Amino acid sequence: MDQLFAGGTVNAAQFGDGPPLFLFHSLLSDRASFHAIVPRLAQSFRVCVPELPGFGQSRAVPGDFADVADRMAGFVKDAAGGKQAIVLGNGYGGFVALQMAIRHPDIATKLILADCGAAFSEPGREAFRNMAAASKAKGLAAITDVAMRRLFSPEFQAQHPDLMRDRREAFLKTDPEVFRAACDALAGLDLRPELAQVKAPVLVLVGEYDEATPPPMSHELAAGLPNARLLVIPGCAHVPQLQSPEVFLDAIGDFLPASYAPT
Template sequence: MTGILLNHRAEGPVSAPPLLLGPSLGTSYALWDKVAPELSAAHRVVRWDLPGHGGSAPGLIGPGATVGDLAELVLALADALGIERFGYAGVSLGGAVGLHLAVHHPERVSSLAVICSSAHFNGARPWEERAALVRREGLAGLAKGADARWFTPGFTVPRLVRDHRDADPEAYAACCDALAAFDLRERLAEIEAPTLLVAGREDPATPPGHLRQIADAVPGAALVEIPGASHLAPAQCPEAVLTALRAHFDGDARRGTEVRRAVLGDAHVDRAQARQTPFTARFQDFISRYAWGEIWTDPTLSRRERSMITLTALVAHGHHDELAMHVRAARRNGLTPEEIGAVLLQTAVYCGVPAANSAFATAQRVLEEEGVPGRPDPG
């Protein structure tokens, strides 16, 4: 079925860092319903369905399939979407796909999170037996026990159980074949991508020890255990999974916050974060990730030069509150009062004398507040 892609859903800005999300056997991309929309505030999120699950065509794999076959389908999807390098997070079989990609295609994976998964799935026999059962009897009987395999007692997600029941039996069995043949334990040390392991403490399918084995073998890997979570942690404990994934993947936002503090000062950033609400959270993330995490960290211009450009732009648009803040920032970035005055005098030529007059008054007030005599107000 050359040319047919995995069914998928893309969310978030096309210009944001791409993040691919892989599902567990028997589920669809609905597994990520309570996590993906939040991640899409900072990422171009692409979640996909396994062959024969959700909306993906069953014929994309056949008997004897491997995790490597599934990984190639994911790469074909990424290529079709114009995504060269991406962050990746996957659950169970989706996590195994991520491990395979990190080992065999390290140039494609910028960062990896493996959730409720393993470098091996307890040998081939249980999966061979399950594959034979499904090929013989279909999925109705197996789906009846999905809650016990996936969740702690009393919890369920009807949509995911329905997805399990409605999956194509042959494609499901082929995925079982892939799990039966999967064992990456001897190659974990080759993984170079920053790696996070997330374990559900109540997970009977891939207990925390499986994730701990990966964390111990992958250089620099981190392990998070989620209390009360079973095998499908993103559906059962979405807030905890979201917190862990944000901390792992939002590198630009973290770096941006560090630069923002260095330029604007801790007090300003602390006030901005204290005022943050759910309504403004995405805007604050945008500022941290793009303005401070990408633009202000670009080494092409020094921070001194960026301060001069910023002062000019703020004068031109009459943003006096922002101007006061960036006069302080300019001092932190090494500009002297004389240099600040020279920048403002330049704005008088190109932005107009009234705009520069107001800017000089603002700058003089700020400099005097800091105990530095300001340049005389030219007005």
């Protein structure tokens, strides 16, 4: 059942019992992208899956990307009830988690950053500017094909028509203004100078075929963090937890506390 946290600003669902584990979704998807892995994780953790600010029933943040990170820090503190937490972010959610960890060093005991980075290349920045401009001029429907290609390979899309129909519908529910603000934030973001401030252990994951945040971004991210290791997930693109949930769970298994017992 959904609950409101952080002064009623963040809507989240919770599953299971145990140490708190937070899952932050990507920009081109929603929290349903974690549905395939939640049941396994909920056997060992209290899994909390929020809608990021401006998505679903969570209130938008009237500020910049740092304000988004601050809002989510307040949410994590509230939902964890003072307990230590692990935070896993995918794509945009990974950038939010990273910025949050920089600004709030004690917020997480461990971070799992899947398919994100610390900064985009100039072509990557231009892609966000183009998506923002096209969505403003023609609406989200005009960039849905581009968005899906950034999430999944054409082969995967062809093999999973029902899933792709669901993902397209989820994307079209995104608030256009929130989407454009996130695109603008990512186009200008550069967290590389601040990576040394993240002292918590970090597992950096990336899909082998990720076009949205290509593997070199994850290599750069892992190299810039004081305590990080990198894993490339074979055969996957930008949302490996949805594309290959068993492979994804295996990839994070050794990084999670010993109490995690996958079955």
